[in-house]
Amino acid sequence: MTKIVEIKNLTKKYFTKKALDNINLDIEAGKIVGILGPNGSGKTTLIKILTGLLRQTSGEVLIDKHKIGVYTKSIVSYLPDRNFLYKWMKIEDAFQLFKDFYPDFDTEKFAELLAFMKLEMKMKIDTLSKGMMEKLNLSLVLSRNAKLYILDEPIAGVDPVARDQILDAIINNYHANSSMLITTHLVRDMENILEEVVFLKEGKIVLTGDTETLRAEKGKQIDAIYKEVFATEEGYHA
Amino acid sequence: MEFDQHLPIYMQIMHVIKNRIVSGQLRGGDKLPSVRDLAKEFKVNPNTIQRCYQELERENLVFTQRGLGTFVTEDVETIKNLKTGMAQELTQNYLEQMQRLGFTPQEIIKLISTRVNRRDDHD
Amino acid sequence: MLKFMKYEIRGTYRFILGVLVLAFILITGIYYYVTKGNSAGGNIFIGLSVLLLFGIALVTFLYIVGSFRKELYEDTGYLTFTLPLTGNQIVASKLIVALLWFFLLGLMLALYNLLMLRFFVRIDFSIIAWLQTLRHFLTNRQAVALILGAVIFGISLLLLIYFSITLSRVTFRNKKIGNFWFIIFLVLSALLSYGQMKVAAFVPYYLDLTTLNIGTLASMDILHMTIEQGAITITSSQYINLAVLLYKIIVIIALFLGTGFLIERKIDL
Numbered sequence: 342m343t344k345i346v347e348i349k350n351l352t353k354k355y356f357t358k359k360a361l362d363n364i365n366l367d368i369e370a371g372k373i374v375g376i377l378g379p380n381g382s383g384k385t386t387l388i389k390i391l392t393g394l395l396r397q398t399s400g401e402v403l404i405d406k407h408k409i410g411v412y413t414k415s416i417v418s419y420l421p422d423r424n425f426l427y428k429w430m431k432i433e434d435a436f437q438l439f440k441d442f443y444p445d446f447d448t449e450k451f452a453e454l455l456a457f458m459k460l461e462m463k464m465k466i467d468t469l470s471k472g473m474m475e476k477l478n479l480s481l482v483l484s485r486n487a488k489l490y491i492l493d494e495p496i497a498g499v500d501p502v503a504r505d506q507i508l509d510a511i512i513n514n515y516h517a518n519s520s521m522l523i524t525t526h527l528v529r530d531m532e533n534i535l536e537e538v539v540f541l542k543e544g545k546i547v548l549t550g551d552t553e554t555l556r557a558e559k560g561k562q563i564d565a566i567y568k569e570v571f572a573t574e575e576g577y578h579a
Numbered sequence: 580m581e582f583d584q585h586l587p588i589y590m591q592i593m594h595v596i597k598n599r600i601v602s603g604q605l606r607g608g609d610k611l612p613s614v615r616d617l618a619k620e621f622k623v624n625p626n627t628i629q630r631c632y633q634e635l636e637r638e639n640l641v642f643t644q645r646g647l648g649t650f651v652t653e654d655v656e657t658i659k660n661l662k663t664g665m666a667q668e669l670t671q672n673y674l675e676q677m678q679r680l681g682f683t684p685q686e687i688i689k690l691i692s693t694r695v696n697r698r699d700d701h702d
Numbered sequence: 703m704l705k706f707m708k709y710e711i712r713g714t715y716r717f718i719l720g721v722l723v724l725a726f727i728l729i730t731g732i733y734y735y736v737t738k739g740n741s742a743g744g745n746i747f748i749g750l751s752v753l754l755l756f757g758i759a760l761v762t763f764l765y766i767v768g769s770f771r772k773e774l775y776e777d778t779g780y781l782t783f784t785l786p787l788t789g790n791q792i793v794a795s796k797l798i799v800a801l802l803w804f805f806l807l808g809l810m811l812a813l814y815n816l817l818m819l820r821f822f823v824r825i826d827f828s829i830i831a832w833l834q835t836l837r838h839f840l841t842n843r844q845a846v847a848l849i850l851g852a853v854i855f856g857i858s859l860l861l862l863i864y865f866s867i868t869l870s871r872v873t874f875r876n877k878k879i880g881n882f883w884f885i886i887f888l889v890l891s892a893l894l895s896y897g898q899m900k901v902a903a904f905v906p907y908y909l910d911l912t913t914l915n916i917g918t919l920a921s922m923d924i925l926h927m928t929i930e931q932g933a934i935t936i937t938s939s940q941y942i943n944l945a946v947l948l949y950k951i952i953v954i955i956a957l958f959l960g961t962g963f964l965i966e967r968k969i970d971l
Contacts, residue, residue: 371626372626373624389970389971394783394970394971396967396968411787411788414787415786417784421777423780424777425777425779425780427709429716434712441709442786505622509619512615512618513615515625533588533621533623533627534618534624535624536627552624553589553627553630556584556587556588557587
């Protein structure tokens with residue numbers, strides 16, 4: 342199996358606090374991997390390092406055998422958990438920007454996704470609702486034929502219909518040659534599309550494995566395992 | 580679809596497909612949905628469906644033709660065996676649960692026949 | 703990089719156009735009241751307009767500089783800094799577009815003023831004649847030196863601001879102390895000016911633009927200066943301290959690479 346992501350002894354310190362503590366993780370081609378953990382577990386730090394928005398303190402991170410840089414940015418398709426498009430844009434401008442910067446952008450795929458999401462080229466970015474914004478961003482990100490997709494909380498804050506559309510789009514885009522990294526706290530909604538899960542707690546990997554195997558071993562849904570692992574942090578409302 | 584906590588998802592989907600075959604929803608020689616389509620239907624990872632098709636193939640219930648897709652077996656005997664097997668499994672489960680409730684085999688037979696007869700009256 | 707500049711221009715051109723239109727209207731008004739003669743209303747309008755024009759100039763400057771700041775403080779940074787571009791390319795794009803806007807704004811306002819002069823004052827004002835008059839005071843070399851000097855000043859000012867903003871963002875992860883860059887900017891400006899003074903004092907060799915001789919100011923032909931008395935106000939552009947020039951260029955390169963490095967290596971959005 343080709344490894345798309347190789348992470349060795351990755352540590353990120355903020356002064357003395359360790360946001361990531363000696364992480365080792367490989368992601369093979371064709372896998373959809375879920376990074377699970379509450380806020381402050383190091384999820385975001387890990388993603389920022391992979392996307393080149395942040396540098397590690399120590400350790401090695403390779404994507405497609407390359408250190409993080411211009412090349413890896415050209416093969417990573419990243420959906421941040423916020424609206425990253427310029428406010429002055431219409432959807433067609435955002436589309437043009439992606440086409441300009443990413444040679445792997447598939448115009449036809451984008452047209453299909455846009456129609457599927459019921460969005461139109463002439464719509465202005467700053468008039469879109471939260472759900473529409475999420476769908477647009479996802480359409481842009483999934484229209485690339487990237488090696489690695491990084492989706493940060495792709496279904497947070499959207500209604501159930503949009504959630505199903507987003508899940509369908511993710512499944513539709515599944516490719517044996519590329520991998521997907523998805524962070525979520527909505528484990529119940531997402532766990533069935535994850536092939537592997539990584540539980541991050543206070544910057545450390547506390548549990549990882551094949552989703553079906555974990556379910557069989559523990560006799561529980563991943564959602565239940567999640568609540569168990571993070572019970573102390575999540576408190577009683579978990 | 581809501582999945583049972585205690586069984587792997589690929590097994591539960593296998594079960595759904597078996598049901599479709601036995602009930603005639605899927606007939607011998609019919610093409611199964613593509614991995615992607617079925618993955619979307621159940622909202623699961625495509626590799627889960629892949630595994631499910633592999634297991635069904637091992638049980639000789641389906642066969643794959645390269646480039647064309649996966650098809651339900653045309654062997655009538657296999658389908659019949661599947662049907663019998665599933666019926667036996669259901670019966671076995673039923674019996675076990677009834678016995679756990681304290682019913683004797685005779686009582687169970689009596690219950691079933693009254694039930695079946697009453698249904699006949701209504702029809 | 704050109705692609706990135708394209709989006710930078712598309713993102714800001716509406717604002718620039720708006721500023722130009724507003725400035726044109728105000729300037730037209732000023733010319734109108736000035737030529738119409740003294741009236742209380744006219745004087746108030748002129749006063750207010752001049753104030754407004756200064757205000758607009760300041761806002762425009764901050765807006766153009768702010769387009770860089772926004773990338774570091776707003777969510778669009780998540781797009782910009784994950785594009786397959788180096789930090790240097792991003793800084794260079796921002797810088798070039800900013801210079802382009804300043805140049806265009808300056809040019810448009812100058813041309814519009816000439817147009818207004820022609821229209822209201824009804825002087826048959828020929829640009830060529832004006833340039834000829836100017837040439838009387840300024841040699842070609844001096845003109846080039848002046849323009850180059852302005853460009854160098856613009857680039858180093860912008861880069862110093864970019865560097866200060868980036869350094870402030872990198873040092874303080876808290877977004878609320880976002881205006882601290884101004885203090886960094888002031889301190890760095892002072893340090894750099896001090897450095898420039900020291901360099902000038904340490905290597906007092908100047909290039910005379912007329913004779914192309916190199917020497918200390920004391921050794922330069924004083925007589926030469928008195929002949930060109932008419933141009934006494936521009937004589938500062940007549941002599942260029944080579945070490946200072948080199949120093950300025952080094953500062954520009956250092957600020958550019960420093961900002962690119964911080965963006966690439968130290969940023970945490």
